[in-house]
Amino acid sequence: MRRCVVALxxxxxxxxxxxxxxxxxxxxxxxxxxxxxxxxxxxKHQLAVAKQMEMYxxxxxxxxxxxxxxxxxxxxxxxxxEKKFEKPYKxxxxxxxxxxxxxxxxxDPKQRFYKPFNMNGERFYxxxxxxxxxxxxxxxxxxxxxxxxxxxxxxxxAASGSDWKIAFFHHPxxxxxxxxxxxxxxxxxxxxxxxxxxxxxxxxxHEHFYERxxxxxxxxxxxxxxxxxxxxxxxxxxxxxxxxxxEGYAFMLVELDGDTLSYQxxxxxxxxxDAGVVKKSADTNKIVGTAGGGRKGDPRATPTDNKK
Amino acid sequence: MRHVSRFIGxxxxxxxxxxxxxxxxxxxxxxxxxxxxPVAMDPMVLKDFxxxxxxxxxxxxxxxxxxxxxxxPVDDPQIINRKEETLAGTIRANRRQAKPGDIFAPPIxxxxxxxxxxxxxxxxxxxxxxxxxEDFGEEADEGTPKPVPLKVNAKxxxxxxxxxxxxxxxxxLPTLPPDVEYRIIGRNLILRDVDAxxxxxxxxxxxx
Numbered sequence: 001m002r003r004c005v006v007a008l009x010x011x012x013x014x015x016x017x018x019x020x021x022x023x024x025x026x027x028x029x030x031x032x033x034x035x036x037x038x039x040x041x042x043x044k045h046q047l048a049v050a051k052q053m054e055m056y057x058x059x060x061x062x063x064x065x066x067x068x069x070x071x072x073x074x075x076x077x078x079x080x081x082e083k084k085f086e087k088p089y090k091x092x093x094x095x096x097x098x099x100x101x102x103x104x105x106x107x108d109p110k111q112r113f114y115k116p117f118n119m120n121g122e123r124f125y126x127x128x129x130x131x132x133x134x135x136x137x138x139x140x141x142x143x144x145x146x147x148x149x150x151x152x153x154x155x156x157x158a159a160s161g162s163d164w165k166i167a168f169f170h171h172p173x174x175x176x177x178x179x180x181x182x183x184x185x186x187x188x189x190x191x192x193x194x195x196x197x198x199x200x201x202x203x204x205x206h207e208h209f210y211e212r213x214x215x216x217x218x219x220x221x222x223x224x225x226x227x228x229x230x231x232x233x234x235x236x237x238x239x240x241x242x243x244x245x246x247e248g249y250a251f252m253l254v255e256l257d258g259d260t261l262s263y264q265x266x267x268x269x270x271x272x273x274d275a276g277v278v279k280k281s282a283d284t285n286k287i288v289g290t291a292g293g294g295r296k297g298d299p300r301a302t303p304t305d306n307k308k
Numbered sequence: 309m310r311h312v313s314r315f316i317g318x319x320x321x322x323x324x325x326x327x328x329x330x331x332x333x334x335x336x337x338x339x340x341x342x343x344x345x346p347v348a349m350d351p352m353v354l355k356d357f358x359x360x361x362x363x364x365x366x367x368x369x370x371x372x373x374x375x376x377x378x379x380x381p382v383d384d385p386q387i388i389n390r391k392e393e394t395l396a397g398t399i400r401a402n403r404r405q406a407k408p409g410d411i412f413a414p415p416i417x418x419x420x421x422x423x424x425x426x427x428x429x430x431x432x433x434x435x436x437x438x439x440x441x442e443d444f445g446e447e448a449d450e451g452t453p454k455p456v457p458l459k460v461n462a463k464x465x466x467x468x469x470x471x472x473x474x475x476x477x478x479x480x481l482p483t484l485p486p487d488v489e490y491r492i493i494g495r496n497l498i499l500r501d502v503d504a505x506x507x508x509x510x511x512x513x514x515x516x
Binding site: 074076112116121142148150171184186 | 379380381382383384386389435436442466469474475476502503505
């Protein structure tokens with residue numbers, strides 16, 4: 001009996017250690033944030049991911065979260081917001097974590113008036129995490145990419161003196177998903193703007209899995225659309241896929257420090273799915289390589305040449 | 309009317325300066341033909357559309373101001389919903405006589421079909437059509453969407469996805485002020501009042 005208890009304690013201790021294994025530099029003064037997508041179900045999977053976020057925050061104190069859309073599925077009543085946002089993320093909200101939302105195809109644009117989403121009444125907007133941060137975030141509405149929005153983005157990016165330019169929105173310009181795949185029409189519209197102004201990283205959702213794409217034209221792309229929804233076995237083999245995970249739910253932790261973006265993707269059971277770095281050149285501000293490896297001992301451990 | 313004037317300016321810009329670059333070529337992406345540049349809209353028809361739309365926007369904003377339904381960021385979603393419903397109810401009551409074609413008069417509807425047609429051809433067109441069915445094709449995962457009534461002043465069903473409008477279709481059509489938006493449901497185009505969540509007008513069979 002005693003042996004069993006000891007064994008159980010060892011297993012539990014191991015599980016806890018795994019759940020909090022932060023593989024990021026976790027430096028003082030760096031920009032830290034989390035990424036979630038396709039969250040608004042209010043079901044046990046959303047709660048499980050939220051729980052992991054809360055646990056990881058004890059070791060990696062991210063002050064804000066970016067949401068890549070489909071924030072509230074199925075309706076926009078006060079009860080929906082309570083069940084699908086306020087309750088799951090209560091510990092984070094109570095801890096002062098700010099959420100910055102973008103709109104998915106399941107989101108009514110009126111969500112922009114919901115204060116805790118920090119959209120300030122706008123369908124697309126930009127923000128700096130702090131006054132002296134060397135990064136600016138651009139939240140876009142990929143459901144309705146009209147000329148007005150593209151012109152706004154063009155102007156905002158041109159005026160942004162930030163080193164890091166991070167865009168986030170719902171539909172992935174590159175995706176290995178069998179159900180949806182790459183949003184090519186959107187890509188044609190946005191990619192030239194991203195390349196022109198040196199957007200460094202793009203976070204999206206829509207696909208209910210996690211995928212890291214090999215940098216494309218100097219831009220790093222991540223899909224995190226499985227923070228409450230999952231489309232198992234949907235990832236297909238594509239030449240641009242670096243790492244994919246469609247067997248469980250996930251969220252991301254990201255850290256910006258100097259010219260390095262470090263990322264860690266964590267499943268609903270607290271396991272690390274993917275971790276690594278994206279490096280940009282200090283001179284050109286363009287992504288020059290990535291290093292990282294997937295959960296299954298992905299051998300990719302050397303910088304990837306993105307000039308293909 | 310600041311936004312409306314800006315919208316008219318934006319319309320001019322839409323047709324004068326086509327945005328976007330050549331088709332992207334990711335590592336796996338097959339070479340794609342560049343999207344067809346937008347076809348110029350008949351100026352007379354465009355003017356007619358702008359006037360009809362401006363009339364609606366003036367009316368909607370007037371009501372919004374009168375009943376204090378203008379939204380601002382709040383913590384309570386109930387307040388947002390209440391304002392939306394009040395605005396929708398007042399618009400309906402004041403627009404009882406509205407009928408299909410009040411904004412999309414037949415020449416305008418035909419012109420919209422003509423503008424969209426080149427964007428729906430070829431391989432790019434197939435991709436666009438695929439994108440258009442995606443949101444309503446997701447029903448297995450996201451729950452079956454409710455049917456969208458093709459009816460002036462009808463409420464857009466709450467909880468339904470709002471189908472993404474492919475960027476090239478938006479580029480082909482006149483830019484709208486922020487109060488209203490285009491959505492394509494099946495083969496039909498609706499003009500949705502964003503603040504009131506009602507269908508202002510629609511064009512049937514815009515997608516061929």
